[in-house]
Amino acid sequence: MSSQYDITETLDVKGQSCPMPVVKTKGAVDDLDEGQILEVVATDSGSMSDLAGWAEGTEGVTLLDQVEGDDVYKHYVEKTA
Amino acid sequence: MSAENEPSATETAGPEIDPEEFAALRERVEELEASVVETDTGDDGKKMTIVATQGTFDMAYPPLILASTAAAFGWDVVVFHTFWGLDILHEENSQDLKLSAVGNPNMPLPNAIAALPGMDAMATKMMEKKIDENGTATIEELIDLSLESGVDLQACQMTIELMDYDEDDFYDGVTTGVGAATAIQHMAESDVQLLV
Numbered sequence: 001m002s003s004q005y006d007i008t009e010t011l012d013v014k015g016q017s018c019p020m021p022v023v024k025t026k027g028a029v030d031d032l033d034e035g036q037i038l039e040v041v042a043t044d045s046g047s048m049s050d051l052a053g054w055a056e057g058t059e060g061v062t063l064l065d066q067v068e069g070d071d072v073y074k075h076y077v078e079k080t081a
Numbered sequence: 082m083s084a085e086n087e088p089s090a091t092e093t094a095g096p097e098i099d100p101e102e103f104a105a106l107r108e109r110v111e112e113l114e115a116s117v118v119e120t121d122t123g124d125d126g127k128k129m130t131i132v133a134t135q136g137t138f139d140m141a142y143p144p145l146i147l148a149s150t151a152a153a154f155g156w157d158v159v160v161f162h163t164f165w166g167l168d169i170l171h172e173e174n175s176q177d178l179k180l181s182a183v184g185n186p187n188m189p190l191p192n193a194i195a196a197l198p199g200m201d202a203m204a205t206k207m208m209e210k211k212i213d214e215n216g217t218a219t220i221e222e223l224i225d226l227s228l229e230s231g232v233d234l235q236a237c238q239m240t241i242e243l244m245d246y247d248e249d250d251f252y253d254g255v256t257t258g259v260g261a262a263t264a265i266q267h268m269a270e271s272d273v274q275l276l277v
Contacts, residue, residue, distance in 0.1 A: 015216040019150040023226055026153035044216075057154050 005064060005076050008036035014043045014072070021047040022054045025077060029061055032079040037064065040075040051075045128157045129273040132264065136165030138178040138205055138220075144277045145169070145223035151273075152230035159271075160227070161264040163237035166277075167244060170236050170251045175220055180205040228254040235259045 011028045013021045021042045028038050040051065048066055055063035060081035067074040129151045133144040144160050151158045168174040182188055182195035182204040194200070212219070218226070227234060235256040241248065248257045268274045 016218075017216045019146045019153070020216075020218060023149050023153045023230065026230070054150075054153060059155065 005037050005039070007039045007076075008032060010039040010041060012041050013047075014041060016042070017044045018046050018050060020044075022050050025051060025054070025075070026058070029077060029079050034079055034081060036079055038077045038079070040077065042073045042075070043071060045073065047073050047075065051077070126155055126157060127151075127273070128267065128271040129159070129275070130264065130268040130271040131158070131160045131275045131277055133160055133162045133166035133169060133277050134164050135277060136168035136174075136178060138180040138208060140166075140277065141169045141175070141178055141220050142223070144275075145220065145227055147275070148232045148234075149223060149227045149230055152227065152232050158227075158232045159235060159264070159267045160232060161235045161237065161259070161267075163240050167236055167240050167246065169220065170224070170234055170255045171246060172250060172252050175224070175252075178205075178220065180208050224252055228252070235263070237261075237264075 009028060009032065011024060013024055016024075021040065021044055025038065025040050028040075032038060040047070042051075044050075048068065052063060052066065055061050055077060060079060062078045062080050064076040064078055066076075129148070131144045131148060133140075135141075144166075148158045148160050162170050168178060179201045182190060182200040183192050188195060188204065190200070190204075195204075224234070233256055234252075234254070236248075236251055236259070238258050238260050240246075241257060251257065
């Protein structure tokens with residue numbers, strides 16, 4: 001499934017569970033420039049709630065979208081500052 | 082090169098200042114000023130202190146998971162390890178933390194059997210296997226992750242001496258030489274304080 005976003009990087013955390021999807025997303029976002037978008041591909045169903053909570057509580061990131069696919073959860077995070 | 086506008090600057094500065102360079106410097110100063118403002122707001126960021134007192138395999142996880150996650154939120158995190166919690170940071174002992182088979186009613190074993198020799202080791206093996214299958218990080222991975230994310234993992238000095246440990250026994254990056262007062266100080270400034 002192609003995304004509507006212009007993705008700069010994709011982070012694959014398939015097979016990893018809490019707290020890895022959030023912690024690794026933070027690390028990957030740190031490496032981006034302002035305005036760039038990270039795609040996070042996870043299999044942990046908890047990542048839906050966790051990444052939303054993380055993005056809400058963290059400055060300089062915006063969660064653009066979360067897509068639930070076949071056993072795969074995709075998250076689109078923009079670095080805004 | 083406008084000698085007309087800045088004669089004194091040229092005089093005192095000696096070599097002439099290239100206007101382009103000057104403009105670039107001015108821009109850089111503005112950038113830095115903006116970043117100072119950002120840093121100031123960073124100081125108002127959240128803080129968390131966790132006191133980790135338990136040294137069983139299962140109890141090593143909650144403080145490390147919470148600490149690394151809070152660091153991902155940009156929080157300033159201290160985990161103060163004391164008593165058995167010290168073993169989590171002890172390079173050798175942390176590889177050998179055990180799950181207790183006794184006293185956990187959810188274990189599929191009666192306590193009388195769980196108390197037999199070798200049962201703790203067996204329960205630990207089972208848990209390690211499950212953790213591996215589930216894609217859950219190991220304790221060592223979580224320690225590395227926490228340190229990389231800027232979590233301050235502190236080893237209580239009094240307990241180090243009580244247990245006859247050496248400061249070199251701990252993972253690189255662990256803070257030693259700290260006591261209750263250091264922990265209290267960070268707790269007083271923290272938004273979240275947890276005893277695990």
